[in-house]
Amino acid sequence: MRMTAGYGRRGLIMAGLTALIMALGACTQHAADEHVRGGVQASVHDLDRHITSYVSAPKPRRVVDFETREPPGSIVVSNSERALYLVLEEDKAYRYGVGVGRQGFSWTGRNRVSMKREWPDWRPPAAMRRRQPDLPVHMPGGPANPLGARALYIGSTLYRIHGSNEPHTIGQAVSSGCIRMTNADVRHLYDRVRVGARVVVRN
Template sequence: MTRFVALLFAALTLLAGAGHAQAQNFGGSGFFGTDSRDIMGGGPNFFGGGGASPIPRTTVSFASNYAPGTIVINTAERRLYLVLGNGQALRYGIGVGRDGFRWSGTHRITAKKEWPSWTPPVQMLARRPDLPRHMAGGIDNPLGARAIYLGSTLYRIHGSNEPETIGQAVSSGCFRMTNDDVTDLYGRVSIGTTVVVKN
């Protein structure tokens, strides 16, 4: 067992070194260089990478008529609330869409994926033709450790390796969380969960 742990640690150390070298090769500001904030996530890092959220998740008072388990996203506040019932919710800090990319509406979770792959939509490729056409899931992927898909839209709640963007308006319409927070939320919700997005 001790040898297995040592081998696992060695493998992770090698991967971390490769990820660091790759970040340097792409300008040191995430996988896509200095303009990485145009995409939906961050640069190379490990699960939970990049550090803790600057907005720690916490249980707060939340008076509403929403059923327990509902996700309520307030883009103006840059917060996501998971309704717990009894006048309470679990509050997370999120990154939201830049001006011109924010939206509102009600959807349901239609899919959940661990270490999701990413295919940039046509609209994003028109703005950033330098982006790859597809990226397999993993530590370099801009969707981070988990992705929660919203209805038939192109938008997701997903992880990010750039915790400094939490609380900011930086994305192309998706909602980003730290890998730690999105993993926590991922484990608490299921397909079919209602997601209400407010501006």
């Protein structure tokens, strides 16, 4: 009887431990699921909060006098000045320092912002991969991604106005045609530009 009673007590203890482990396991799984779901929703916020490349451009953004026929909300890029202007009311504009296309890759023209993305993925065009075979076919968004914290896509072209994980290149002609900004500046621009806004790139 004692052995049966002892076995019964051990059985109860084991059953209790098993139930506790299962309960903890269920809580842990639920918490993990919540964390995963929350992580997806909060990933942009977390990346923005922890990014280390939010540094000032060689010429920090500022409001300047800027006469243009383009309506407020338009973007005007000057390749020669290495500057991007966001047109404001009353002949004013935000002026940002940017990096532009290197020799043979710079361009001019008019288009519109067709899409906006936070921490965008990067898929190098086939022509770029032929020039640089070590490039990946796809790179997910994040601090190591060359497109940086934000991207504004220009029409149906391959060009973008985007952030950069190489802020030291701002003010230079180094890209394959895209317009580079510091991550801090591209966030500032992104929040003020709507899809459909005009984009004018000039010499």
